[in-house]
Amino acid sequence: MNSGPSPDHYYGSTVRDYERIRRTDPIWTEEQNLVGAFLSGLRRRSTVLDVPLGTGRYLGHYDEGGHRIIGADLSREMLAAASAAAGETVPGGLHPVRASVFALPLAAEAVDAVVCTRLLTWFGRRHVREALREIRRVSAGPVIVSLHLWRSVGDASLTPRRRLSLLAAMVLRGRTPARTPRTRFNRESAMVREVERAGFAIDERTEIGGGPHSRYVMWALRPDR
Numbered sequence: 001m002n003s004g005p006s007p008d009h010y011y012g013s014t015v016r017d018y019e020r021i022r023r024t025d026p027i028w029t030e031e032q033n034l035v036g037a038f039l040s041g042l043r044r045r046s047t048v049l050d051v052p053l054g055t056g057r058y059l060g061h062y063d064e065g066g067h068r069i070i071g072a073d074l075s076r077e078m079l080a081a082a083s084a085a086a087g088e089t090v091p092g093g094l095h096p097v098r099a100s101v102f103a104l105p106l107a108a109e110a111v112d113a114v115v116c117t118r119l120l121t122w123f124g125r126r127h128v129r130e131a132l133r134e135i136r137r138v139s140a141g142p143v144i145v146s147l148h149l150w151r152s153v154g155d156a157s158l159t160p161r162r163r164l165s166l167l168a169a170m171v172l173r174g175r176t177p178a179r180t181p182r183t184r185f186n187r188e189s190a191m192v193r194e195v196e197r198a199g200f201a202i203d204e205r206t207e208i209g210g211g212p213h214s215r216y217v218m219w220a221l222r223p224d225r
Contacts, residue, residue, distance in 0.1 A: 016081075027208055027209040030209065031117055031118075031208065032061075034144070034206060034208070034218050035058055035117065035144060036061045039062070039067070039115075040065070044065055044066050045067060045092055046068070046113055047067070047068045047111045047112050048068070048070070048111060048113045049070045049104070049114045049138060050062075050071045051101050051115075051119065052072065052074070052101070053069075053071030053073040053078065053096060055081045056081070056083075056085045056086055062092070062094075067092050069086075069092065069094045069095065070106070071095065072097050072098075072099045072101065073096070073099075074099070079096040082096060083096050101119065101134060101135065102130050104137075107138070109138065111138055112139075113142050114138070116131075116143065116144070117218070118146060119131070120145055120146065128185075128191070128194055129194050132195065132198035133199075139223065142203070142221065142223075143220075143221040144219070145219055149214060191217075200222065200223060201224040203221060204219070205218075
């Protein structure tokens with residue numbers, strides 16, 4: 001069975017406060033803007049898969065396009081929160097479904113587009129590969145995804161100060177450079193290969209933030225037929 005981040009901690013105050021504690025984050029704002037721009041390129045009343053749906057942070061954008069939304073998430077409370085937020089605001093309707101990105105209950109090319117943010121970054125490379133392939137299976141059109149690229153001490157873009165900070169963080173976690181986990185992406189070229197193997201081509205790449213230990217990147221993809 002495929003594994004990923006457990007939905008068990010997405011309940012109670014975590015769900016209630018999810019958006020409130022993130023709205024002032026510049027990366028959150030950039031994500032909102034980039035997803036809005038991505039959706040504006042779709043024809044009106046498209047069918048869009050949002051996975052994970054979360055609390056429905058992109059509902060306003062879906063409203064603007066009159067889109068029909070299939071929202072997949074493993075957390076029942078997240079789905080309930082998104083459904084409550086949607087109300088009558090999504091003209092095409094919100095259709096929540098409790099499902100994993102690895103096994104979406106949809107036919108091949110059932111949706112016109114897919115929004116998948118803040119999910120792949122939790123997975124190892126094998127699970128990113130499986131998720132991208134499943135997303136490609138259900139999507140007849142463009143996709144937007146995001147991922148943290150974790151810096152290694154050999155990253156040529158690191159300043160000496162950031163390299164020292166990264167080494168210090170690794171030591172605190174009991175790791176050496178040779179023991180850095182290989183389940184996360186250090187090289188962007190590896191992510192690009194997985195994108196291509198899943199059957200996508202990259203239309204646009206935007207780096208919207210990060211720190212001494214990672215870069216946060218969003219990609220707009222299209223099926224490579």
